[in-house]
Amino acid sequence: MTPPAPVVSDLAAPYWAAAQERRLALQRCDRCDRWHHFPIDRCPSCGLSDSLVWREVSGAGTVYTFSVVHKAAAPGFAEATPYVIAWIDLAEGARAFGNVLACDPNDVHIGMPVRVVFEEREGFGLVPNFGVAA
Numbered sequence: 001m002t003p004p005a006p007v008v009s010d011l012a013a014p015y016w017a018a019a020q021e022r023r024l025a026l027q028r029c030d031r032c033d034r035w036h037h038f039p040i041d042r043c044p045s046c047g048l049s050d051s052l053v054w055r056e057v058s059g060a061g062t063v064y065t066f067s068v069v070h071k072a073a074a075p076g077f078a079e080a081t082p083y084v085i086a087w088i089d090l091a092e093g094a095r096a097f098g099n100v101l102a103c104d105p106n107d108v109h110i111g112m113p114v115r116v117v118f119e120e121r122e123g124f125g126l127v128p129n130f131g132v133a134a
């Protein structure tokens, strides 16, 4: 069994559309220049709703914090254990969430350089995650 497909809300649709083109796009407030992830409908910093713009980011970043999952209860994830979930500080100043793939979970550490990778999820398409930066 594979992990379930993400549920694409109207709010997050631009995030997923960019991912299908192998681009990582996050919302940034043009008024206060703050990045936001996960998708929101109003900037929590300045309170404006019409100032949020989807912008592409490089996908380069470092591990801010992480957790190694050894026992997953959700269907489709148990077969993937152990796996790493992490918050990633992107070069642009945004913080993104995802798995750290294709490396030994014991090698993951805070400050580790990573880069976005796009994982093919059967029946869905591409899902942004992260891999060790070359």
Ligand SMILES: [Zn+2]
Binding pocket: 029, 030, 031, 032, 033, 034, 043, 044, 045, 046, 047, 048, 051
């Ligand atoms: Zn703002």
